[in-house]
Amino acid sequence: MKFYYHPQSPACQPVWMVLKELGIEYEAIELNLWSGNVDKDELFSVNPYGKVPALKDGNICLGESRAVSIYLCSKYEAADKDKPLYPKDxxxxxxxxxxxxxxxxxxxxxxxxxxxxxxxxxxxxxxxxxxxxxxxxxxxxxxxxxxxxxxxxxxxxxxxxxxxxxxxxxxxxxxxxxxxxxxxxxxxxxxxxxxxxxxxxxxxxxxxxxxxxxxxxxxxxxxxxxxxxxx
Ligand SMILES: N[C@@H](CCC(=O)N[C@@H](CS)C(=O)NCC(=O)O)C(=O)O
Known part of the structure; x- marks a missing residue:
């Protein structure tokens, strides 16, 4: 799993915390989009809006912090977890x-x-x-x-x-x-x-x-x- 992010990007933070809380293994790819010298092609191929956060997990490519957070919980949290990060009902x-x-x-x-x-x-x-x-x-x-x-x-x-x-x-x-x-x-x-x-x-x-x-x-x-x- 590849996580495209920047530590100062507020939008990246919820996703980053979900990854940490659920103990999911990921490759962190730090992109400084404000430096002006980032090749955005790879990012656009993952997030059609060209922003961070972006996540590539197998065939799934996603952007939008809330959507990515929901995806991670839906996929990686046990269905019978007592206190899930994202509810099941x-x-x-x-x-x-x-x-x-x-x-x-x-x-x-x-x-x-x-x-x-x-x-x-x-x-x-x-x-x-x-x-x-x-x-x-x-x-x-x-x-x-x-x-x-x-x-x-x-x-x-x-x-x-x-x-x-x-x-x-x-x-x-x-x-x-x-x-x-x-x-x-x-x-x-x-x-x-x-x-x-x-x-x-x-x-x-x-x-x-x-x-x-x-x-x-x-x-x-x-x-x-x-x-x-x-x-
Ligand atoms: N609604 C989006 C906002 C994403 C967003 O605006 N990301 C900023 C960083 S906080 C970004 O990538 N900006 C660079 C750009 O727009 O080129 C989310 O929640 O993921």
């Missing part, structure tokens, strides 16, 4: 799928808030606060769900927990610090941080992303200073 599948699809909306919302392209290039500083209300809907919902259960889809770890870490990682990147309003989310993240692969598959990548975001803010300040001295 129709009702639980329907419920978790709703949250996995809604998770895409949360990522779009937090991307707008982060304003990554403009901040990374020094054209803007900090997040776009006008986009925060849409993000807030998602974290409010998480807090509500976690007030009744330890994990996002029930009483045990699932792929939804892996996916949702990204929303929080992106908020950290933006410098969001109001977690005191979300004690259940804080407890949940603390629980997640105990996973043996949390640092490698999640925290390290976001630490690097946060540094790039902060550097973008500093670049903006520098450009502003130059503009001021010219005027």
């Amino acid at each position: 129709v009702d639980s599948i329907a419920r978790i799928n709703m949250e996995l699809f809604a998770d895409l909306d949360s990522i779009v919302a937090v991307q707008k808030y982060l304003n990554i392209g403009a901040v990374f290039s020094g054209k803007a500083k900090g997040p776009c606060n006008e986009h925060f209300p849409e993000v807030k809907k998602h974290i409010d919902h998480m807090e509500k769900v976690l007030s009744n259960q330890s994990y996002l889809a029930g009483d045990h770890l699932t792929i939804l927990d892996f996916c949702k870490l990204n929303l929080l990682g992106m908020l950290d990147m933006a410098g969001y610090t109001e977690w005191v309003e979300y004690p259940k989310i804080v407890e949940w993240r603390d629980r997640m941080s105990k996973l043996s692969y949390y640092e490698e598959c999640h925290a390290a990548g976001f630490k690097a992303n946060r540094q790039i975001y902060t550097a973008g803010n500093a670049k903006y300040d520098e450009l502003e200073k130059n503009r001021d001295t010219k005027n």
